[in-house]
Amino acid sequence: MQTIPIIDLNKQYQAIRLEVEEACQRVFANGSFILGSEVSAFEKEFAAYCDSVYAVGVASGTEALQLALMACGIGENDEVITTAHTAVATVAAIEASGAFPRLVDIDLVNYALNPTLLEAALTPRTRAIIPVHLYGCPADLNPILEFAKQHGLWVIEDCSQAHGAKYLGKKVGSFGALAAFSFYPTKNLGAFGDGGAVITQDANLAEKIGALRQYGWKEHYISSVKGMNSRLDELQAAILRVKLKYVDAWNLRRRELTNLYLGALQNTRAILPNQPAGCEHVFHQFVIRHPQRNALKAFLKSKGVQTLIHYPMPIHLQPAYADLGYRSGSLPNAERAANEVLSLPMYPELTEEQVRFVCACILEFETLQK
Ligand SMILES: Cc1ncc(COP(=O)(O)O)c(C=O)c1O
Structure with a gap:
C-alpha cells in the first residue's frame, strides 16, 4: 500500500x-x-x-x-x-x-x-x-x-x-x-x-x-x-x-496543488478553504472542515493517507490555560473549528497523482456513508 x-x-x-x-x-x-x-x-x-x-x-x-x-x-x-x-x-x-x-473568537472564513x-x-x-x-x-x-x-x-x-x-x-x-x-x-x-x-x-x-x-x-x-x-x-x-530563493516557487506549487484539491473536492461535504478577496494565501496547510472529521481521518489513515488536526483543542479549553477563566461554549467558532478541521497533505513536493488519490479516498468515504 x-x-x-x-x-x-x-x-x-x-x-x-x-x-x-x-x-x-x-x-x-x-x-x-x-x-x-x-x-x-x-x-x-x-x-x-x-x-x-x-x-x-x-x-x-x-x-x-x-x-x-x-x-x-x-x-x-x-x-x-x-x-x-x-x-x-x-x-x-x-x-x-x-x-x-x-x-x-475567529471568523470561520479565514x-x-x-x-x-x-x-x-x-x-x-x-x-x-x-x-x-x-x-x-x-x-x-x-x-x-x-x-x-x-x-x-x-x-x-x-x-x-x-x-x-x-x-x-x-x-x-x-x-x-x-x-x-x-x-x-x-x-x-x-x-x-x-x-x-x-x-x-x-x-x-x-x-x-x-x-x-x-x-x-x-x-x-x-x-x-x-x-x-x-x-x-x-x-x-x-x-x-x-x-x-525557492519560497515563491514553492508557494506557487502549493497553490497549484490547492486548485487540484478544490476542483476534486467540490461536490463533497467537505468545507473547503477560502481565498478571501485581496489575499494571496500560501497554503502552509490545506485545511478542510468535515462533519465526520474523526471518521474521515481514520478512513484516510486506513488508506495510507496521513492527516493532522491543527488544532484539536482551542487554547481556552486546554488544561494549562484553565486559569485564563474561559468556559466551554464561550468561543464557539474556535471550538467548532477544533472539532471539524482536518489538514490534508500539502507540500510542494507532493505529486498531482497523490493529491488525486487523497481526493478519491474522501469521495469513497462519503459514498460509503450514504
Ligand atoms: C502560528 C504560530 N505561531 C508561533 C509559532 C511558534 O514558532 P516556533 O515553533 O518556531 O517557536 C508557530 C509554530 O510552531 C505557529 O504556527
Missing part, C-alpha cells in the same frame, strides 16, 4: 542538497557560528523579501513574538489580544512576556481573529493585538489596524505560517509595527532546526530586538537592558538563505 505522508522534508532536501551542503561547508570553514556574516546577510535578504526594512534573526517563532512584545515594553499588568484557535506558541509567548492573553469582536475584548490594560495568519491565509488586517490606531495599541503580526502571503498586494509582516516568523522545519520557509525572525520598519525597534536577543547588549558584555539568549545561528541562516 502506498503511503502519503503529511509532509516529506527529505524530498525537499534532496532537491537542494548540493546548495545546502555547500552553504554548511562555508560556515564550517568560516569558523563563526553565532551572529556572523550569514545571519547578517539573511536578515537583509529576508527583510527585503517581506517588503520590510529590518529583520532580526532569533532562536524561534515563539521567542520572536516574546521579543516583539518586550520591545514594545509590554509585560506584567498588560493584556494582549489574540485568538483561541492558533498554535499554543502564540499564547505561550504572551505569557512569557508577563502579559495576560485576552482570547477572542480562521483568523474576527475584528468585530475586538471592542468587547478591550480593557484599560490592553496594549497589543496579535493577528495570526493561520494556515497561510492573511487575517483581515485593515479593520484590525484601524481599531489599533483608534485605541493606541501595538499590532504584532504572527506570520509563522504565512511566509510570502500577501494582503492587498503587500507581504504580510509589513503591516504591524512588528511581525514574528518561525523557521520551524515544516514551515513554508523552514530551517534544519529551530529558528525565527522579527521584522520591522522601525530602526529603533530593530535595535531594541537586536539587543534583547543577546542579554540586552548594545556593546559586548554591557547589558543596557535586561535581555535573553535568543539567537539565530550561522548554520541555520546559511541554509535559510538557500531556501529563501
